[in-house]
Amino acid sequence: MKWGEAILLLGFSTLALSSCTGQEQPVAKSETRFSEQESFLSQGYVCMVDNSLKDSLLIPVAFNGLTYYGCCAPCVEVLEGDTTFRYATDPVSGKIISKATALMALKSGSESEVEYFESESTLKQQQSKTTK
Helix, strand or coil, rough: CCCCHHHHHHHHHHHHHHCCCCCCCCCCCCCCEEEECCCCCCHHHHEEEEECCCCCCEEEEEECCEEEECCCHHHHHHHHHHHHHEEEECCCCCCCECCCCEEEEECCCCCCCCEEEECHHHHHHHHHHCCC
16 A cells, blocks of 8 residues: 555545544344343444444444444445454454454443454453453
8 A cells, every 4th residue: 555545544534533423323223232141242232433332223334244333324434445444453362353253342441432352262351351
């Protein structure tokens, strides 16, 4: 990637994030934001652009057979156009993982900020660190 392309991409990402109004556009209501095991979050409630838990089921974005979620039209556009927002780093293993296949949990001490994990093992390791 050339410098000009990198700067353009960074500018687009910044513009898209700053234009997110936080006005969620829910697709449907559901009873729970947590998985059946309740140790991790249900994907459809996490905006994968601002990495935060929302109260309503979000807008699905299909890409290469995987589903990502955005809370508003600008976030959906970012997920469709900027691959960097589709990935996260597992805080335990350090591996880069797809947000669409990751397990998600609230960051320790936060009511809405989300972390992404490659497996239940790394999720449990992180949870045990924060409960000590």
